[in-house]
Amino acid sequence: MTEPYVKGYQLIELIGHGAGSEVYKARHMRSGDILAVKIVRRGSPHSARLFRQIANEFKVAHKWTHPNLVRLHELVTDRLLLWKFQVALAMEYVPGEPLADGGRLTAAQIADYYAQLADAMNYMHHRGYIHLDMKPQNVLITPEGQAKIVDFGLCTRKGRYNPRVQGTPDFMAPEQLHQGWVDERTDVFNLGATMYHIVTGKSVQMTVTRRLENAHAVPVVSETFQSMNVEVPPELESLILQSCRAAPAERPLTMQRVIERLESIRGRTKTPQMG
Known part of the structure; x- marks a missing residue:
């Protein structure tokens, strides 16, 4: 597996993972903000479903502002190879x-x-x-x-x-x-x-x-x-x-x-x- 990479972000450490996804603590290269980045890569048994979910997640919730809802920042699509790509969702980092x-x-x-x-x-x-x-x-x-x-x-x-x-x-x-x-x-x-x-x-x-x-x-x-x-x-x-x-x-x-x-x-x- 290739090293994790998301355009515009420095991935600091793995803080969570699930079926077909990984969540990293990350630094936004331009602003310096610390965020959480959830990555879904094509190739896992659940990738098609997870791609739909992460796209739906951003579409529905990226404008929401409530103290008990994590803030979503951006959706990033990266092509890793000619035949392989990933989707990453950058969101508020919540220590807890x-x-x-x-x-x-x-x-x-x-x-x-x-x-x-x-x-x-x-x-x-x-x-x-x-x-x-x-x-x-x-x-x-x-x-x-x-x-x-x-x-x-x-x-x-x-x-x-x-x-x-x-x-x-x-x-x-x-x-x-x-x-x-x-x-x-x-x-x-x-x-x-x-x-x-x-x-x-x-x-x-x-x-x-x-x-x-x-x-x-x-x-x-x-x-x-x-x-x-x-x-x-x-x-x-x-x-x-x-x-x-x-x-x-x-x-x-x-x-x-x-x-x-x-x-x-x-x-x-x-x-x-x-x-």
């Missing part, structure tokens, strides 16, 4: 750890991250898009406690028919699995499933194998947090479990409704200040 690696969190932290992410997704919804792939791995937490959504590859127009199964199985809503109508309530489920995992360490979904064998299988949360020896305020548990209902009509109807309930919950979970 994935939400999935945060360890045990307090109820106040859970409610705070939940509210930050809900506000970011509400911003997206007001601009006509839904995320469709919210999961702990797509969120970075800075040392200051700011949550940042860092991937928009599956974003699509809200209120449309979903023509193919897309998303991450453990966090997908039933309408994603069964190629149904997707809207704000789909993101409400994805975010609720993310917080369920953060609180309990478990998935709201059945196993992938079982769901593929049974076309009518839907996620059912059969255990309360108390039965799993997890202590969170009842109002927070109620919001998470309602957000993970199989039927969209039984979930909060919009992300704004989620935010309003979280505002009340956060007011009761703040850590007391020492006087």
Whole structure:
């Protein structure tokens, strides 16, 4: 494999990788700014799909400005050889750890991250898009406690028919699995499933194998947090479990409704200040 190269950038160090992509900490040669650069190269088994996703990511989100959404800077296409090329997405560099690696969190932290992410997704919804792939791995937490959504590859127009199964199985809503109508309530489920995992360490979904064998299988949360020896305020548990209902009509109807309930919950979970 050739050494990684992106025109206009000095690649400093590898900071992440996935199926067919790599993410580098990089310096923009002209401005000196430190950014993150995600590279997708043709030739991997997933390259065609990843090319579509990274192009969609930039097209949809490059003008968004929200404190809890990573800023996208530019899309760079480089031809490495006559028969080989790559696409790179330059974005804001976020020092921090994935939400999935945060360890045990307090109820106040859970409610705070939940509210930050809900506000970011509400911003997206007001601009006509839904995320469709919210999961702990797509969120970075800075040392200051700011949550940042860092991937928009599956974003699509809200209120449309979903023509193919897309998303991450453990966090997908039933309408994603069964190629149904997707809207704000789909993101409400994805975010609720993310917080369920953060609180309990478990998935709201059945196993992938079982769901593929049974076309009518839907996620059912059969255990309360108390039965799993997890202590969170009842109002927070109620919001998470309602957000993970199989039927969209039984979930909060919009992300704004989620935010309003979280505002009340956060007011009761703040850590007391020492006087």
